Amino acid sequence: MxxxxxxxxxxxxxxxxxxxxxxxxxxxxxxxxxxxxxxxxxxxxxxxxxxxxxxxxxxxxxxxxxxxxxxxxxxxxxxxxxxxxxxxxxxxxxxxxxxxxxxxxxxxxxxxxxxxxxxxxxxxxxxxxxxxxxxxxxxxxxPAVFTNPGLEVLRMTSDELHLLAQQYDPVHQHYFAQHVIIRGGEARLNPMTLRLTxxxxxxxxxxxxxxxxxxxxxxxxxxxxxxxxxxxxxxxxxxxxx
Missing domain, CATH: 3.40.50.150 (Vaccinia Virus protein VP39)
Structure with a gap:
């Protein structure tokens, strides 16, 4: 990333x-x-x-x-x-x-x-x-439960929305994610990169x-x-x- x-x-x-x-x-x-x-x-x-x-x-x-x-x-x-x-x-x-x-x-x-x-x-x-x-x-x-790419809803209320966007590179075993928190009309990005073993x-x-x-x-x-x-x-x- x-x-x-x-x-x-x-x-x-x-x-x-x-x-x-x-x-x-x-x-x-x-x-x-x-x-x-x-x-x-x-x-x-x-x-x-x-x-x-x-x-x-x-x-x-x-x-x-x-x-x-x-x-x-x-x-x-x-x-x-x-x-x-x-x-x-x-x-x-x-x-x-x-x-x-x-x-x-x-x-x-x-x-x-x-x-x-x-x-x-x-x-x-x-x-x-x-x-x-x-x-x-x-x-x-x-690793088996972290290797499916896509978008997941983690939390949803009337005031905020938490989304998790995920990608996986099987060649290098790298998992990439963005935890997106939307609150008060503003979006906050919290990236994460892992090497799964x-x-x-x-x-x-x-x-x-x-x-x-x-x-x-x-x-x-x-x-x-x-x-x-x-x-x-x-x-x-x-x-x-x-």
């Missing part, structure tokens, strides 16, 4: 991100990650406005959050006046953090890296920051980083298997031999 940068999604959407995604609650995510951390520190890549990181920190987990979008981090800091979450501005390749973490959490953010090479480099950097008994937890979209490709990239799949589920509560029609999967990776 012409003119799109890694930070574009967060920069454009930061001020209304929580409002747009208000229907999603991270209760199961927080409970699962807190249990995996077991008192150890957590690193979240793509921390955004802190919708997972803040409840984790308030539960007593030490959380460091990395995001490439300063407006997103500004929203997080505004909600976190006590500074419970350590925020770091940076991308997932440089990953400007020190030390190791019991859990590295990535919720649909690996997909925002533009190619297989950058996704693979990110996973290698993650492995460098995991404790020997640490776990990488990834939520990713199921299959679970097989993801497993191979993790394997090259020394991480092996331990579990995969269709939800954060680990109550549903990941199936062909699942919207996303939650995958848990640990060091080979751990």
């Amino acid at each position: 012409q003119g799109y940068r890694q930070s574009t999604y967060g920069d454009r959407l930061a001020d209304i991100y929580d409002q747009v995604h208000h229907a999603w609650t991270p209760v199961d995510t927080v409970e699962t990650v807190a249990a995996l951390a077991d008192g150890g520190p957590v690193l979240e890549l793509g921390v955004g406005t802190g919708r997972v990181a803040l409840p984790l920190a308030r539960a007593g987990v030490k959380v460091t959050g990395v995001d490439v979008s300063e407006p997103m981090l500004a929203q997080l800091r505004e909600k976190d006046p006590e500074g419970l979450v350590q925020t770091v501005l940076g991308d997932f390749i440089d990953m400007p953090v020190d030390g190791t973490f019991k859990v590295v959490l990535i919720v649909n953010s690996l997909l925002q890296l533009a190619g297989a090479d950058t996704q693979r480099l990110c996973l290698q950097r993650v492995a460098e920051h995991l404790t020997p008994d640490g776990v990488l937890v990834l939520e990713e979209a199921n 299959s679970t097989c490709e993801l497993d191979l990239m993790c394997e090259s980083a020394g991480l092996v799949l331990a579990e995969r589920w269709g939800d954060w509560a680990r109550s549903r298997p990941y199936l062909a029609d699942s919207r996303s999967h939650v995958s848990f990776y640990r060091r080979a031999g751990a």
Whole structure:
């Protein structure tokens, strides 16, 4: 998508991100990650406005959050006046953090890296920051439910209209979208570009980083298997031999 940068999604959407995604609650995510951390520190890549990181920190987990979008981090800091979450501005390749973490959490953010090479480099950097008994937890979209082009109505009221325009490039596995919000006679465009990965490709990239799949589920509560029609999967990776 012409003119799109890694930070574009967060920069454009930061001020209304929580409002747009208000229907999603991270209760199961927080409970699962807190249990995996077991008192150890957590690193979240793509921390955004802190919708997972803040409840984790308030539960007593030490959380460091990395995001490439300063407006997103500004929203997080505004909600976190006590500074419970350590925020770091940076991308997932440089990953400007020190030390190791019991859990590295990535919720649909690996997909925002533009190619297989950058996704693979990110996973290698993650492995460098995991404790020997640490776990990488990834939520990713199921490509099968994101590859149909077209226009979708997300929300329609007497005052506003939300539309989602979608395209998919199967050669490069790129998904392009525009979330269009029309309100008060004005239209707001919120673009998004993802590189969708299959679970097989993801497993191979993790394997090259020394991480092996331990579990995969269709939800954060680990109550549903990941199936062909699942919207996303939650995958848990640990060091080979751990």
